[in-house]
Amino acid sequence: MAEVATSASSSANSSARSVSLLVVVDPVARRLDGESVRIAKDVLSAGASHTKVCLPDDPEEFARALGRRGSRRPVVIGDDSALLRAVALLHRRRELAGCALSVVPVGSALGLARSLGLPTGAVAAARAVLDGAERRLDLLVDDSDGVVLGTVGIPPVPAPVPVRAEAGSGPQGAASVRPWLRTCQSLVRTLASSRTARTAVAPGTPGPARLRVEVDGVTLVDLDQPVEGVSVTPGAAGVAVVEVRPLSVGAQASPLTASGRTVTVSGAHFRYRADAVVSGPVGTRTWVAREGAWGLTLPAE
Known part of the structure; x- marks a missing residue:
């Protein structure tokens, strides 16, 4: 893992903020x-009194x-996965509450970053x-x-998989994938999707589910009512905001909504998407809302 320590130049010191960053x-x-x-990196190094840049090669070095x-303010440069990895690491170490995280979104998957502002x-x-x-x-x-920063979805909606260019095919590997390779990738995805569709617990499989959803111990929907989805x-x-979409029979069924501190979903083994990660199958899962549990640096209003 490469590490580079930089300080603002003498000509910029007068405008540099007295802050030490770990990038x-x-x-x-x-x-x-x-x-x-x-x-x-250039903007951060010019604007802070001291900046240490780390270039990890894998998740272990990232951690x-x-x-x-130390006392440096952490700044993560990366996509939604990098943001989620940082929050999960700090949570597991019980350091999340006392750490203000900063993020510079870079990458192809930035939906969560945008939703956070x-x-x-x-x-x-x-x-x-x-x-x-x-x-x-x-x-x-x-x-x-x-931990979940955005939304839990049951069943998980398949996320689009970006097609990455071949290494060395252009600046930062951004050139188009060769047509014959794109065709092969498409065929592989089609075959994989077909095979997945035959598996009862496959992530993203559409169709009704029978789940019991409880909010603060009160049943919002029970196993006798099939649902199309839960968020x-x-x-x-x-508090957590819960929405249950009952299976429509004839007229469109209105979603059921509730709010509470604790949400428990149980029933037949199900998979779910939490932010960008698909987990399961599980027979039951409980989520607890925690107020002000983490800090994120956002543009001043």
């Missing part, structure tokens, strides 16, 4: 968009770099790290100690 650059971001990474931040341009995001303010946000914690999202003031 952890996700390897996927370096590979997909090296130019945005370079721009973000070690974050764990050795993070700018997705390298310059704007880096300036928000320097000029923004910490905002305390709610999240969900499940009974396996997993659980961190709300405000430490």
Whole structure:
């Protein structure tokens, strides 16, 4: 893992903020968009009194770099997966509550970053790290100690898989995939989807499910009523917002909604998508909303 320590130049010291940053650059971001990474590092180094840049090569080095931040404010340059990895690591170490995380979104999967209010341009995001303010946000914690920043979806909706260019085929590997390779990839995905559809517990399989959904111990829907989907999202003031879409028979059925601190889903073994990760199958899962459980640096209003 490469580490580079930089300080603002003497000519820029007068405008540099008295802040020490630990910048952890996700390897996927370096590979997909090296130019945005370079721009973000330059802006951060020019705007902070001291910046240490870490270039981990794998998740283990990513974790070690974050764990050795000391008094430096951590800044993650990467996509949604890098953001989720950082939050999960800090949560497992019980350091999340006392750590204000900053993120410069770089990569192809930035939906979660956008939903949280993070700018997705390298310059704007880096300036928000320097000029923004910490905002305390709610999240969900499940009974396996997993964290959710966005939404839990049951059944999981398949996420589009971006087609990446071949290494070395252009700047930062951004050239188009060769037509014959694209055809082969499409055929493999088609065959895999067909095979998955025959598996009863396959993630993303459409169709009704029989689930019991309880909010703060009160049953919102029971096993006798098939549902098309369930979503659980961190709300405000430490509650989770739950929406259940019953199976429509004839007229369109209205969604059932509720809010509460604890949500338990049980029934036949099911899979679910929490943010970008598909988990399961499980027979039951409980999520608890935690108010202001983590801090994120966002642009000042």
